[in-house]
Amino acid sequence: MPHDQPPTLPIPDALSAAHCEQVTAFIRRQIETSGGSISFAEFMQHALYAPGLGYYAAGSTKFGAAGDFVTAPEVSNVFGHVVARQCAEVLEQVGDGAVLEIGAGSGKLAADVLARLGTLDSLPVAYRILEVSADLRERQETYLEQHLPELVHLVSWIDSPPIGHRGVILANEVLDALPVERFRRRGSGIVQQRVGATPDGFAFTESPAPDLLESAVLQLEADLGETLLDGYASEICLAVPDWIAQLGAGLDEGIAFLFDYGVSRSEYYAAERSDGWLRCHFRHHAHNDPLVLPGIQDLTAWVDFTRVATAAVTVGFDVVGYTAQAQFLMSGGLEAEMSGFDALTLEAQLELSQQIKTLTLPGEMGEHFKCMALRKGNCRTPSAFTLADRTHTL
Ligand SMILES: C[S@@+](CC[C@H](N)C(=O)[O-])C[C@H]1O[C@@H](n2cnc3c(N)ncnc32)[C@H](O)[C@@H]1O
Incomplete structure (x- = not known):
C-alpha cells in the first residue's frame, strides 16, 4: 500500500488494494518519464481519470451508502x-x-x-x-x-x-472534480507543489511555479488586493476558464x-485557510491526504466561485x-x-x-x-x- 494511511481510514479489501497498486504503478511510471515529479494537477488527473484505472474511470461503486460519498x-x-x-x-x-x-x-x-x-x-x-x-x-x-x-x-x-x-x-x-494545481507562496516567489515517488508511495516536492501558474496566482493576489502570507499554500483550478x-x-x-461545495474568492484565500481546500473520500471517511489510496479514493477541491463567475462573464x-x-x-x-x-x-x-x-x-x-x-x-x-x-x- 502506498504511503502510510491515516489510522482512521478503513483498510481496503483485497480487490481494491490490488487496484490501488496498479494505479500506483501507473502514476510512478508517469513520474519516472517526467523526470522525477509531476504537477499535482497531473497526479489528480491520473488518480481520477487514467483510462481504465482512475477512480472515475474504473468500476468501483462510488456513490451512495455502498460507495465512498453521497451527493x-x-x-x-x-x-x-x-x-x-x-x-x-x-x-x-x-x-x-x-x-x-x-x-x-x-x-x-x-x-x-x-x-x-x-x-x-x-x-x-x-x-x-x-x-x-x-x-x-x-x-x-x-x-x-x-x-x-x-x-x-x-x-x-x-x-x-x-x-x-x-x-x-x-x-x-x-467542478470540484476538475484537477487543481497546488501552490505555495515562498517569500517573493510562487512555488508549484509537485508529486514525486518515495519508496512506499508519493510525497510532495516543490519547484518554481511555471509561468501559467505563477501569473494565475499573481492575478488572484491582485484581485484580492493583497499578497498571500509567506508559506501560505492553496489550490487553483486552471481548468475552470476552458x-x-x-x-x-x-x-x-x-x-x-x-x-x-464552494465559496467566494475572499473566503477561499482567507488567511486562516492556509493549506487549501482539498478533500478526499474513502468509504464515507473524509480526510485531507490526497496522496494515499490513488485510484480508490475520491479527490476533490472546493470551488472558488468567483473564479467560475469571472470566467463565465x-x-x-x-x-x-x-x-x-x-x-x-x-x-x-x-x-x-x-x-x-x-x-x-x-x-x-x-x-x-x-x-x-x-x-x-x-x-x-x-x-x-x-x-x-x-x-x-x-x-x-x-x-x-x-x-x-x-x-x-x-
Ligand atoms: C463527484 S461525481 C458527481 C456525479 C453526479 N453529478 C452526482 O451528483 O451524483 C463527478 C462526475 O463528473 C464526471 N466528470 C468529471 N470531469 C468531467 C468532465 N470534464 N466532463 C464531463 N464529466 C466529468 C465524473 O466522471 C463523475 O461522473
Whole structure:
C-alpha cells in the first residue's frame, strides 16, 4: 500500500488494494518519464481519470451508502425534483429546449429530473449526458433503463458539448472534480507543489511555479488586493476558464445550473485557510491526504466561485444567481414537493424529513453547497434565486 494511511481510514479489501497498486504503478511510471515529479494537477488527473484505472474511470461503486460519498441526488429524489422545477421554468421560455447534464454519476439526477419534468408536462426534446467516464456512462444507461424505461428514449450520451444547445445545463459536483494545481507562496516567489515517488508511495516536492501558474496566482493576489502570507499554500483550478468557455460556446440560450461545495474568492484565500481546500473520500471517511489510496479514493477541491463567475462573464454569460443549496431548494419548489407529505406513512415521513435535513441544514449540505446560475439570452432569473441571492459576495 502506498504511503502510510491515516489510522482512521478503513483498510481496503483485497480487490481494491490490488487496484490501488496498479494505479500506483501507473502514476510512478508517469513520474519516472517526467523526470522525477509531476504537477499535482497531473497526479489528480491520473488518480481520477487514467483510462481504465482512475477512480472515475474504473468500476468501483462510488456513490451512495455502498460507495465512498453521497451527493445530493443520492440523498433524496427531492433534490432532482426541485431541480426539475427550475428546469421547467427555463424550458417554458425556450421553445423546444433540451437538457444537458455534465458528469451524471450514477444517473440518479437524470432519472429524477426527467421523471418530475414528465409529471409537470415540461419534458425537454432531449436529455443529453456528457460523461468522461466510460464506466459511469454504462452504469447510467443501465440505471435509466431500469428506473425510467418510459422516458429513457429521450436520453443520449455525447462526447463533447453540443453546439447550439438551447435550454438547461446541469452539473452537480463536477467542478470540484476538475484537477487543481497546488501552490505555495515562498517569500517573493510562487512555488508549484509537485508529486514525486518515495519508496512506499508519493510525497510532495516543490519547484518554481511555471509561468501559467505563477501569473494565475499573481492575478488572484491582485484581485484580492493583497499578497498571500509567506508559506501560505492553496489550490487553483486552471481548468475552470476552458471548462466554462466550452459551456459558453455550446449554449445559445438558456441557463446553466452549477452545484458544488464552494465559496467566494475572499473566503477561499482567507488567511486562516492556509493549506487549501482539498478533500478526499474513502468509504464515507473524509480526510485531507490526497496522496494515499490513488485510484480508490475520491479527490476533490472546493470551488472558488468567483473564479467560475469571472470566467463565465468573460465568455458572455450573465451570472444571474449564486445561493446556498438550502435557499435554492426552499425558493425553488421544496414546498410544492412536500405537498403530499401528510398522506405518507409515519415511517416515510420520518425518512423524508431526514433527507430534507441532510439537504438543507447548515452543518450538512445546506450551506457549504452552492448553486450558481449562468445565463445566455433573455430567460428570467430562476425562482430558486429569489430568496437569498449572494452574487454580490463574489
Ligand atoms: C463527484 S461525481 C458527481 C456525479 C453526479 N453529478 C452526482 O451528483 O451524483 C463527478 C462526475 O463528473 C464526471 N466528470 C468529471 N470531469 C468531467 C468532465 N470534464 N466532463 C464531463 N464529466 C466529468 C465524473 O466522471 C463523475 O461522473
